[in-house]
Amino acid sequence: MFENSQVIVTGSSRGLGKAIAEAFLNKGAKVIGISRSSSIEHENYSHIEADLSKLEDVKSLDIPFQSGFEKYILINNAGRLGKVNTFDEIEVDDIVQTTQLNYLSPIILIKKFNRFKRNEKGTFYVINIGSGAAYQPIDGWSMYCSTKSALSMFTRVVKEESDIHNFNLNVVDLSPGIIDTDMQAEIRKASVDEFSEAKRFVEYHQNGELQSAIQTADLIISNFGSLFKNSDGKDSLRNYK
Numbered sequence: 001m002f003e004n005s006q007v008i009v010t011g012s013s014r015g016l017g018k019a020i021a022e023a024f025l026n027k028g029a030k031v032i033g034i035s036r037s038s039s040i041e042h043e044n045y046s047h048i049e050a051d052l053s054k055l056e057d058v059k060s061l062d063i064p065f066q067s068g069f070e071k072y073i074l075i076n077n078a079g080r081l082g083k084v085n086t087f088d089e090i091e092v093d094d095i096v097q098t099t100q101l102n103y104l105s106p107i108i109l110i111k112k113f114n115r116f117k118r119n120e121k122g123t124f125y126v127i128n129i130g131s132g133a134a135y136q137p138i139d140g141w142s143m144y145c146s147t148k149s150a151l152s153m154f155t156r157v158v159k160e161e162s163d164i165h166n167f168n169l170n171v172v173d174l175s176p177g178i179i180d181t182d183m184q185a186e187i188r189k190a191s192v193d194e195f196s197e198a199k200r201f202v203e204y205h206q207n208g209e210l211q212s213a214i215q216t217a218d219l220i221i222s223n224f225g226s227l228f229k230n231s232d233g234k235d236s237l238r239n240y241k
Helices: 015-027 054-058 092-117 142-165 182-188 198-206 213-222 224-228
Strands: 005-012 029-037 045-049 070-075 124-129 169-175 234-236
Touching: 005 092, 015 070, 015 092, 015 213, 029 070, 045 124, 054 092, 070 092, 070 142, 092 142, 124 142, 142 234, 169 224, 182 198, 198 213, 213 224
Parallel strands: 005 029, 005 070, 029 045, 070 124, 124 169, 169 234
Antiparallel strands: none
16 A cells, blocks of 8 residues: 555654654655654665754755655654643743744645645645644643644645645644653653643553554554545544544
């Protein structure tokens, strides 16, 4: 299914991004990873070192797209929780960094992806890794909730525009569920004063309720074609378990 595919994955050095990149490699795809460091060695893998939380790094990014593939897939996975605390305790630099990584970088990468698409005949897909936090307020997560919500709306608008203008761009805002990653470990370090539901996330981990990054990547691969069928441009992996 992916032997004749070029896949770009952000945040590919660890966690879900690494698992997604390796899952596509196992299916025969050519994969380009974008992150600050590389941890994958494979003949079909190439790496771009970049800090996507820095605007200039993203603007100057030269992605080596190649012509002739049947499928081109961009997965905007890189993200950060940001400082866990009430909004008035968050430093401006942290606000800027979280907004850049979670929201602005995916938009810029989609524009680069779409620009390449104009001269190609393949089918183009964008998966923006979202979160259930985009749809409900969670105290202590003001920047994470708001940037994920903004990216979700951007994705859905692009879906609408693609349908109207026949852009040949399949996009989805995908909520992956609660995954055992470094971000979850970061959440568990928060105090109740910083985040009132901190205890609940500790219990998720203690009770073995977190899914692994590998399980999540496998769900994306095995249900890939179905992820883009919803008319509203969003989906959740909870629908495929």
